Amino acid sequence: MNILRNNNQIIFLFVILFIIISPSCASQEEKLELAKQEVELIKNKIDTKNMVTGLAFKDEKRFSYRGHFIDDKLVFIFSDTFIGVTGSATYMFYYKDGKLIYFNENSIKVPSNSSGKKQSILTDIYFDGDQVLESTRVVQGLFTDVSDEEIKEIIEISNLLYNKIIEKKQALKL
Numbered sequence: 001m002n003i004l005r006n007n008n009q010i011i012f013l014f015v016i017l018f019i020i021i022s023p024s025c026a027s028q029e030e031k032l033e034l035a036k037q038e039v040e041l042i043k044n045k046i047d048t049k050n051m052v053t054g055l056a057f058k059d060e061k062r063f064s065y066r067g068h069f070i071d072d073k074l075v076f077i078f079s080d081t082f083i084g085v086t087g088s089a090t091y092m093f094y095y096k097d098g099k100l101i102y103f104n105e106n107s108i109k110v111p112s113n114s115s116g117k118k119q120s121i122l123t124d125i126y127f128d129g130d131q132v133l134e135s136t137r138v139v140q141g142l143f144t145d146v147s148d149e150e151i152k153e154i155i156e157i158s159n160l161l162y163n164k165i166i167e168k169k170q171a172l173k174l
Contacts, residue, residue: 028128028133031128031133032126032133032134035096035101035102035126035127035128035133036102036126038094038096038101039094039101039102042070042075042076042094045070045075046068046070046075046076047068047070048068050068050069050070051066051067051068051069052066052067052069052165052168052169052172053065053066053067054164054165054168056160056161056164058156058157058160060083060084061081061082061083061084061157062081062082063079063080063081063091063157063160063161064079064080064081064082065077065078065079065080065161065164065165066078066079067161067162067165067168067169069169073095073097073098074095074098074162074165074166074169075094075095075096076092076093076094076095077091077092077093077095077158077161077162077165078090078091078092079091079092079093079161081107083107083109086109086110086111086112087107087108087109087110087118088107088108089105089106089107089108089109089121090104090105090106090107091103091104091105091157092104092105093158093161093162095162098162099127099129100127100155100158100162101126101127101128102124102125102126102127103123103124103125103127103154103158104123104124104125105121105122105123106121106122107120107121107123108120108121109121119139119140120139120140120141121137121138121139122136122137122138123135123136123137123138123146124136124137125146125151125154130155132146132151135151
């Protein structure tokens with residue numbers, strides 16, 4: 001009888017452990033689909049009445065940003081970005097629970113080796129924490145990879161803008 005009870009306890013513990021771990025074991029495709037759904041929800045809910053605007057700088061980049069809040073949570077940043085004299089871009093960052101879930105870039109750049117030829121660049125990246133779920137980059141109509149260094153820079157810019165906007169929002173409440 002004692003053995004049966006011990007077995008039942010072990011089975012019960014495994015069931016509890018399975019229930020706790022299961023939600024965090026969603027497949028990459030499921031996480032990607034959830035991120036895409038969250039981005040669509042944010043797009044439909046943002047309101048220009050609840051936003052913070054400002055300027056930020058990082059190296060040769062100048063960001064003119066607008067941070068949008070839903071229920072006092074920063075969920076979307078739109079930034080007109082000027083990259084020295086070599087180009088400009090529009091960056092869009094989407095957040096869930098303070099974590100970047102989606103980045104979009106639409107830019108025009110003049111690479112130093114192109115003899116003045118402009119390049120059109122479109123980038124889409126979905127994130128799950130620091131992990132990239134999916135990334136797409138199109139340069140002049142050709143698909144290219146987004147390097148680890150570029151992803152790191154995107155996350156740094158995201159953090160810079162996110163923190164600036166949160167600080168500014170808190171200062172405005174005083």
